[in-house]
Amino acid sequence: MDGAPLTSVALCGSGLALWMSAAAFSKSLPNSVQMTVVDTDPNPASDMFYGHVLPPQFYDFHLSIDLSEPELLLNTGSTFVFGTQMQNWAQPGRSWVQAFHQPLPVWEGVPLMKLIQQHPHATLQSTLISAQAAKTGVFAHPSEDPEHPLSRAEYGYAINPAELSRLYKAVAMRRNLQLISAQIETVTRKDDTVTSLTLTDGQRVEADLFIDCTGPSAVLRAKGLAPANKSRSVTAKLSRNADTPLGAPVQRVSGSDAGWRSDVVLRSGALRLTVADTSSELDGNAASFQIGRAEKAWHGNTIAIGHAASILEPFTVAPMKLLLRDIERVQSLLPVSSDMRIEAQEYNRAARNDYDHASLFNQAHFAVPDLPDTPYWQTAAVKNDAPKLVRKLTQYNGRGYLVEYDNEPFDAVDWAVLHDGMGRTPHRADPLAAAIDPETVQSCLDTLRKNIKAVVERMPPHPIYMSKFIAYLHRKYSRNG
Amino acid sequence: MDDRRLKNIVIVGGGSAGWMTAAALSSLLDPRNISVTLVESEQIGTVGVGEATIPDMINFNRILGIREAEFMKATDATFKLGIQFVNWGRLGEHYFHPFGQHGADMQGIDFHHYWLHAQQNGSANPIEDYSLCAVAGKANKFALPAQDPRSVMSKIRYAYHFNATKYAKFLRVYAEKRGVRRIEGKVETVSVAPGSGDIQSLALDNGKRIEGDFFFDCTGFRALLMRKTLGVEFKDWSQWLPCNTAQTIACEHTDALPSYTRSTAQSAGWQWRIPTQSRTGNGHIYSTDYMDDEAAQDILLANLDGTPIGQPRTIRFKTGRLAEFWHNNCVGIGLSSGFLEPLESTSLYLIQSGISKFISLFPSGSFSPIIAQEYNRQMCQEFDQVRDFIILHYKATQRDDSPFWNYCRTMSIPDSLQRKIDLFHEAGRMVRDENELFTRPNWIAVMLGQNLVPKVCDPIVATLPPEQVEHSLASMRQAITRATDQMPTHDGFIDKYCKAET
Numbered sequence: 011m012d013g014a015p016l017t018s019v020a021l022c023g024s025g026l027a028l029w030m031s032a033a034a035f036s037k038s039l040p041n042s043v044q045m046t047v048v049d050t051d052p053n054p055a056s057d058m059f060y061g062h063v064l065p066p067q068f069y070d071f072h073l074s075i076d077l078s079e080p081e082l083l084l085n086t087g088s089t090f091v092f093g094t095q096m097q098n099w100a101q102p103g104r105s106w107v108q109a110f111h112q113p114l115p116v117w118e119g120v121p122l123m124k125l126i127q128q129h130p131h132a133t134l135q136s137t138l139i140s141a142q143a144a145k146t147g148v149f150a151h152p153s154e155d156p157e158h159p160l161s162r163a164e165y166g167y168a169i170n171p172a173e174l175s176r177l178y179k180a181v182a183m184r185r186n187l188q189l190i191s192a193q194i195e196t197v198t199r200k201d202d203t204v205t206s207l208t209l210t211d212g213q214r215v216e217a218d219l220f221i222d223c224t225g226p227s228a229v230l231r232a233k234g235l236a237p238a239n240k241s242r243s244v245t246a247k248l249s250r251n252a253d254t255p256l257g258a259p260v261q262r263v264s265g266s267d268a269g270w271r272s273d274v275v276l277r278s279g280a281l282r283l284t285v286a287d288t289s290s291e292l293d294g295n296a297a298s299f300q301i302g303r304a305e306k307a308w309h310g311n312t313i314a315i316g317h318a319a320s321i322l323e324p325f326t327v328a329p330m331k332l333l334l335r336d337i338e339r340v341q342s343l344l345p346v347s348s349d350m351r352i353e354a355q356e357y358n359r360a361a362r363n364d365y366d367h368a369s370l371f372n373q374a375h376f377a378v379p380d381l382p383d384t385p386y387w388q389t390a391a392v393k394n395d396a397p398k399l400v401r402k403l404t405q406y407n408g409r410g411y412l413v414e415y416d417n418e419p420f421d422a423v424d425w426a427v428l429h430d431g432m433g434r435t436p437h438r439a440d441p442l443a444a445a446i447d448p449e450t451v452q453s454c455l456d457t458l459r460k461n462i463k464a465v466v467e468r469m470p471p472h473p474i475y476m477s478k479f480i481a482y483l484h485r486k487y488s489r490n491g
Numbered sequence: 492m493d494d495r496r497l498k499n500i501v502i503v504g505g506g507s508a509g510w511m512t513a514a515a516l517s518s519l520l521d522p523r524n525i526s527v528t529l530v531e532s533e534q535i536g537t538v539g540v541g542e543a544t545i546p547d548m549i550n551f552n553r554i555l556g557i558r559e560a561e562f563m564k565a566t567d568a569t570f571k572l573g574i575q576f577v578n579w580g581r582l583g584e585h586y587f588h589p590f591g592q593h594g595a596d597m598q599g600i601d602f603h604h605y606w607l608h609a610q611q612n613g614s615a616n617p618i619e620d621y622s623l624c625a626v627a628g629k630a631n632k633f634a635l636p637a638q639d640p641r642s643v644m645s646k647i648r649y650a651y652h653f654n655a656t657k658y659a660k661f662l663r664v665y666a667e668k669r670g671v672r673r674i675e676g677k678v679e680t681v682s683v684a685p686g687s688g689d690i691q692s693l694a695l696d697n698g699k700r701i702e703g704d705f706f707f708d709c710t711g712f713r714a715l716l717m718r719k720t721l722g723v724e725f726k727d728w729s730q731w732l733p734c735n736t737a738q739t740i741a742c743e744h745t746d747a748l749p750s751y752t753r754s755t756a757q758s759a760g761w762q763w764r765i766p767t768q769s770r771t772g773n774g775h776i777y778s779t780d781y782m783d784d785e786a787a788q789d790i791l792l793a794n795l796d797g798t799p800i801g802q803p804r805t806i807r808f809k810t811g812r813l814a815e816f817w818h819n820n821c822v823g824i825g826l827s828s829g830f831l832e833p834l835e836s837t838s839l840y841l842i843q844s845g846i847s848k849f850i851s852l853f854p855s856g857s858f859s860p861i862i863a864q865e866y867n868r869q870m871c872q873e874f875d876q877v878r879d880f881i882i883l884h885y886k887a888t889q890r891d892d893s894p895f896w897n898y899c900r901t902m903s904i905p906d907s908l909q910r911k912i913d914l915f916h917e918a919g920r921m922v923r924d925e926n927e928l929f930t931r932p933n934w935i936a937v938m939l940g941q942n943l944v945p946k947v948c949d950p951i952v953a954t955l956p957p958e959q960v961e962h963s964l965a966s967m968r969q970a971i972t973r974a975t976d977q978m979p980t981h982d983g984f985i986d987k988y989c990k991a992e993t
Binding site for chain 2: 353359413438442
């Protein structure tokens with residue numbers, strides 16, 4: 011083996027990135043590796059820029075760290091979401107539900123998506139049960155029966171990053187780890203390698219591998235390692251309202267001339283994130299964020315994750331997806347020795363791809379000709395010429411073909427719903443779709459919609475489902491101790 | 492809106508590529524709206540010898556609605572559970588590259604880490620002992636996979652060996668029944684529209700003229716439309732895959748019918764053995780830079796299982812692919828579009844992939860270049876990924892007994908492959924792209940089989956007590972041995988299930 015074996019890992023930073031990775035590592039790091047957590051801030055303001063929705067992929071992540079859904083619900087104010095209701099996005103009236111949904115059916119050898127691409131825009135939305143339930147305000151857990159319409163729905167959670175961080179911390183502390191609460195004062199390096207951190211309480215932390223979870227400031231990043239690929243900046247502000255009653259299982263994102271705002275309602279109150287261009291005066295605790303990514307997330311023996319590595323706007327779940335991918339990527343490439351060049355190379359390649367592909371999805375929200383003539387929208391549109399995005403849009407606009415790249419964080423359904431929501435209509439019908447008798451398509455479509463409607467009508471309103479579900483969990487867990 | 496539609500599709504060349512294309516299109520298109528014509532000449536032979544496939548073939552037939560037993564009877568087919576590689580890592584060594592997985596992943600950690608841990612603690616069982624396909628294959632046994640996912644028998648993955656000429660005939664019946672028009676004749680000239688460069692029509696030696704608005708080049712190595720007519724550039728890969736000639740011959744069966752392909756490395760290439768129901772197909776692939784034809788024939792004939800049938804045939808080729816698979820109104824399918832050695836039986840798969848990608852991008856009557864671009868992007872990626880996997884077999888050798896192997900062992904390889912090798916060598920990590928044909932178990936089988944062993948195993952597994960790991964592994968081996976014992980022989984299964992009429 012080249013280099014000494016890996017014996018210690020230090021996670022440094024704060025909030026969601028810190029405790030989510032600590033929870034993951036507490037399960038996956040071998041016991042022979044010493045794990046140290048340096049918590050620099052119990053409640054970092056920048057966590058608002060991860061957004062307030064966990065995509066469906068977090069369900070499996072939670073299973074992998076032995077965190078059950080009941081635990082999540084009983085220990086945080088989280089609620090269910092079927093997706094994001096986009097409202098007046100870039101133009102008054104451009105609204106759709108960016109729903110979480112399983113792949114769409116295939117009829118007569120042609121994907122449903124292709125069959126209805128030239129139907130009015132309401133058509134695709136009407137075939138997505140999660141979109142219909144979100145709009146109606148109802149919720150039930152997706153059915154296990156693959157024949158049931160509700161089995162096609164997927165859901166995520168609306169969360170408060172501070173509550174979730176506390177829960178992840180409790181999970182992480184099930185393992186024997188060293189926890190230090192202090193700020194980082196100096197970072198000592200030898201060439202590319204961080205040898206130790208000196209903390210404000212005078213302690214020194216040494217480790218073979220450092221995970222930088224310090225947010226946008228990326229405290230462990232080497233000086234001179236440029237924060238490359240940065241583009242525009244935006245200003246964001248978080249406000250809370252403890253009295254908002256629970257409503258539909260959906261996040262709402264509304265566009266305005268100055269930018270956008272996101273609203274979620276948790277059982278512990280409502281969270282509103284307002285984002286605008288930097289010239290806008292957002293009163294109160296506003297912070298500014300620069301969109302972009304670090305050139306190399308893994309440098310020497312330091313891996314930057316979450317905001318320390320990349321920042322995207324949370325009007326989609328892109329930031330949460332990237333944070334999850336960062337953590338999974340570190341786990342799959344955890345180095346075995348102090349010589350980590352091969353792992354770092356692969357990590358940086360994959361991280362770059364993930365960021366690029368997630369940012370395509372966000373950028374596609376700006377790729378329309380009718381953007382408001384205001385600084386926020388006009389600055390955002392500058393990157394519409396990214397070649398990979400142009401390819402996706404050209405192929406879709408041509409005849410509705412969905413180009414997919416390797417391991418994209420957003421899948422074909424996400425893209426189809428987005429294209430449709432943004433009002434893109436393919437110029438031509440897919441030739442094979444056009445060969446199918448329109449009446450057959452219409453009658454299949456009618457049946458599908460009727461079935462969805464019937465199920466949605468029987469589903470309970472989200473607040474009622476939630477309160478009954480929580481009451482049930484309380485009974486069950488108090489009975490079982 | 493543009494409502495022009497394709498009306499006349501012309502496929503040039505029969506053989507596997509031509510008839511697979513014709514069959515797939517005919518299963519989907521209504522002949523009243525789009526006509527499909529296939530031009531082939533009895534004078535031009537097909538390359539097809541005994542052909543080995545990979546499991547994706549099952550899907551192709553299933554989509555066409557072809558019943559397995561019927562297809563197997565008609566094509567003299569046998570089952571294939573994997574490939575045995577002889578003398579690839581070192582002279583005297585062999586390993587089995589099975590379909591499907593090795594062992595079972597435990598606690599989210601890949602099985603090969605457990606295997607590696609056991610090896611480091613003195614266990615001697617090669618990784619193929621944990622593959623039901625490998626163990627059953629080596630015992631010349633076969634059974635169809637069980638539906639119950641809890642049963643070890645559900646782990647069976649298989650493909651076929653068959654007579655490719657018979658397969659083409661079989662698909663011809665299928666396609667003609669669904670309205671494909673076959674025209675006998677040899678293409679003499681191809682007319683191209685002066686402005687657009689699109690192919691317009693073909694003139695045949697019998698005076699017939701065939702017009703079309705879309706063409707498939709299935710003319711094999713000649714690449715009559717793609718290269719000769721349209722002048723599409725060919726990317727030469729012979730620096731990585733130096734073999735350029737094959738000698739092929741069939742021979743009679745002896746003994747039990749194997750349920751696997753065998754690939755034996757020779758001093759300047761390798762020799763295949765592919766069993767069909769009635770005979771065994773053999774071929775010796777080599778590089779003429781390192782061996783002359785006569786010596787290659789001698790090696791071929793000296794390594795047959797049974798009495799040869801007929802005389803050896805010589806096939807020349809160059810490894811590589813077209814720079815564009817879709818150019819103007821023409822798509823190249825099969826050998827006309829590129830050639831990778833049959834080492835991993837990917838030829839028919841690449842045909843299948845070319846067809847299905849075409850169908851998902853099915854053009855309308857006016858050819859927008861953006862569709863062709865996307866098709867080309869996907870096909871180039873597919874070829875390049877398969878290429879890397881095949882190069883791995885040559886690169887990961889320790890043989891130093893001939894100039895050919897010295898070249899392969901020391902040649903520089905594509906970065907994409909080097910990255911995979913480095914990651915595996917360092918700590919047993921296997922990364923692959925999402926849509927890559929060959930999956931983790933495939934890469935692991937070949938890497939470990941050719942002695943490319945990771946320096947360390949997964950750190951979590953490393954801390955487990957060796958007895959505990961060995962206990963899990965022993966029970967897996969036992970379950971596999973027991974399942975294999977209960978399986979019928981390959982011969983016996985075929986007799987009952989799909990015996991070809993002789």
